[in-house]
Amino acid sequence: MADGPQDFLSQLTSPDRTLDVRPRTEPAVVLLSRACDADLDAVQGLLVGAGIRTARLNADEVADTGLTVDPQRRAARLHGRWLTPTVTWIRHFSPTAIEGTGDPARTAFLRESWQAAAVSLAGVSGTSLLASAPAPLAQLDFARRHGVAVPRTLVTTEPHRAFTEFGCPRLVVKAAHRHFVEPEPGRLRGIFPVVVEQHTPSTGLGPPVIVQEYVEHEAELRVYYVAGQLYAFRIDKGSAAALWLAPDTVGVSPVPPPPSVAEATTRLATAMSLHYGAFDFLLRAGTPVFLEVNPDGDWRWAERKSHTTPVTAAVSAMLATLHRTAPDRQAPPPPPGTPTANTHETPPAGTTPSPGATKANPAAGP
Numbered sequence: 001m002a003d004g005p006q007d008f009l010s011q012l013t014s015p016d017r018t019l020d021v022r023p024r025t026e027p028a029v030v031l032l033s034r035a036c037d038a039d040l041d042a043v044q045g046l047l048v049g050a051g052i053r054t055a056r057l058n059a060d061e062v063a064d065t066g067l068t069v070d071p072q073r074r075a076a077r078l079h080g081r082w083l084t085p086t087v088t089w090i091r092h093f094s095p096t097a098i099e100g101t102g103d104p105a106r107t108a109f110l111r112e113s114w115q116a117a118a119v120s121l122a123g124v125s126g127t128s129l130l131a132s133a134p135a136p137l138a139q140l141d142f143a144r145r146h147g148v149a150v151p152r153t154l155v156t157t158e159p160h161r162a163f164t165e166f167g168c169p170r171l172v173v174k175a176a177h178r179h180f181v182e183p184e185p186g187r188l189r190g191i192f193p194v195v196v197e198q199h200t201p202s203t204g205l206g207p208p209v210i211v212q213e214y215v216e217h218e219a220e221l222r223v224y225y226v227a228g229q230l231y232a233f234r235i236d237k238g239s240a241a242a243l244w245l246a247p248d249t250v251g252v253s254p255v256p257p258p259p260s261v262a263e264a265t266t267r268l269a270t271a272m273s274l275h276y277g278a279f280d281f282l283l284r285a286g287t288p289v290f291l292e293v294n295p296d297g298d299w300r301w302a303e304r305k306s307h308t309t310p311v312t313a314a315v316s317a318m319l320a321t322l323h324r325t326a327p328d329r330q331a332p333p334p335p336p337g338t339p340t341a342n343t344h345e346t347p348p349a350g351t352t353p354s355p356g357a358t359k360a361n362p363a364a365g366p
Contacts, residue, residue: 025073025075025082025083025084026053026081026082026083026084027053027083027084027086027323027326028052028053028054028055028083028084028085028086029047029052029053029054029055029085029086029087029088029089029319029322029323030054030055030056030057030076030078030083030085030087030088030089030121030125031043031044031054031055031056031057031088031089031091032056032057032058032059032088032089032090032091032093032118032121032122033056033058033059033090033091033092033093034058034059034060034092034093034094034097035058035060035061037058037091037092038300039091039298039299039300039312039315040056040089040091042300042309042312043312043315043316043319044056046312046313046316047316047319047320047323050316050320052319052320052323053083055078055079055081055083055085057078057093057118057121058093059092059093059094059095059097059098059114060097060098060099060185060186062098062114063098063099065078065079066078066079066080067117067121069117069120069121069123069124070124071120071123071124074124075124076121076124085121085122085124085125085126086125086126086127086322086323086326087125087126087127087128087129087319087322087323087326088121088122088125088127088128088129089128089129089319090118090119090122090128090129090130090131090296091131091296092131092296093115093118093131094182095111095112095114095115096111096182096185097182097185097186098110098111098114098185099185100185125326126322126326126327127275127322127326129275129276129295130295131295131296132295133272133274133277133293133294133295134272136153136155136176136210136292137153137155137210139268139272139290139292139293140153140290142268142271142272143264143268143290146264146267146268146271147267148264148267148268148288148290149284149287149288149289149290150289150290150291151172151212151213151214151215151289151291152165152166152212152213153210153211153212153213154210154211154212155176155208155209155210155211156208156209156211157205157206157207157208157209158202158204158205158206159171159173159196159202159203159206159209159211160196160200160202162211162213163198166213168213168214169197169198169214170195170196170197170198170213170214171195171196171211171212171213171214172193172194172195172196172211172212172213172214172240173193173194173195173196173209173210173211174193174209174210174211174212175191175192175193175209175210176207176208176209176210179191179192179193179244190241190244190245192240192241192244192245193240193241194240194241195214195239195240215282215284215289216284217282217283217284217289218283218284218285219234219282219283220234220235220236220237220280220281220282220283221233221234221235221255221257221261221280221281221282221283221288222235222278222279222280222302223257223261223262223265223278223279223280223281224276224277224278224279224297224299224311224314225265225266225269225274225276225277225278225279226275226276226311226314226315226318227275227276227314227317227318227321228266229314230257230262230265230266231254231310231311231314232254232255232256232257232261232262233252233253233254233255233302233306234251234252234253234254234255235250235251235252235302236250236251236252236253237249237250237251243301247301250305251305252301252302252305252306253306254306254308254310258283258286258288260286260287260288261281261283261288264281264288264290265279265281268290268293269293272293274293274295275318275322276295276315276318277293277294277295277297278293278294278295278297278298278299279292279293280292280293280294299311299312299315300312
């Protein structure tokens with residue numbers, strides 16, 4: 001039996017003959033840092049290999065970057081594509097890395113605006129990992145209140161006064177903020193910890209610095225906390241600044257974290273609501289002494305020296321899990337004609353925790 005003209009034209013209004021090919025936003029992991037961040041390069045490679053879309057925004061490349069953040073749709077247009085940020089991690093995204101305009105006022109406005117935009121981008125994300133933790137003295141107070149030993153510490157403009165306050169022969173002097181300053185974009189100047197002997201001449205008043213008693217110890221440990229997993233490395237170095245000034249002389253060995261260190265790390269990470277943190281401890285007569293935690297601390301240097309990759313794998317697995325469990329992963333379609341990318345997710349390769357990893361108390365993770 002032949003179809004009539006009416007049957008032919010009715011196909012245009014038939015729901016089962018309609019294919020919706022409008023571009024839609026794609027869920028993505030958004031990483032904010034700077035172009036030289038090799039740690040995120042490795043993580044991004046694993047995520048992409050697993051079929052998880054990623055987007056990268058580097059502070060030193062914003063001059064060529066278009067960005068729109070739509071809080072109502074909880075979506076963002078980055079590098080010409082609309083996406084739904086499932087996880088946003090702000091690591092080394094520093095305004096000081098942004099090239100200036102030649103005009104001090106315009107440069108200040110430009111840098112402050114990008115810093116605000118980064119926070120806005122994190123605000124529309126399902127989960128935000130910010131490069132923030134309590135200030136150094138607040139960290140030590142956290143540790144003290146949670147039963148973890150810490151060195152006696154001052155913030156002072158007169159470091160030598162600490163010899164009298166502490167009654168010890170040696171002090172450690174550290175920057176009160178970061179170990180680097182960036183007087184011009186891309187040029188980092190180091191200001192690293194130093195050990196000061198009591199007979200060293202005083203330099204008088206200076207900028208506020210952290211001064212701590214020197215703690216005699218049998219071992220120094222760097223412990224990475226990654227969503228409840230712990231990865232510890234023993235650090236052997238000849239001076240406080242050797243990690244930066246003489247890296248070839250530094251020994252790094254993966255070790256199982258002692259139970260007391262594992263418990264202290266988990267307790268502090270929980271108290272500070274951290275998904276990720278690089279913790280520094282000294283072992284004094286078997287007792288862990290907490291020094292600091294860096295919420296954006298690098299890990300590839302320790303992996304390269306120890307010929308391992310457990311932290312890279314664990315960070316990738318953490319971001320993949322947060323991505324897959326993010327609420328509202330599909331936003332309304334973007335304006336017509338907007339390019340998007342299609343992805344098919346598979347379990348991330350290489351993201352299984354290493355056999356030597358220590359699982360923290362599941363109830364302790366954020």
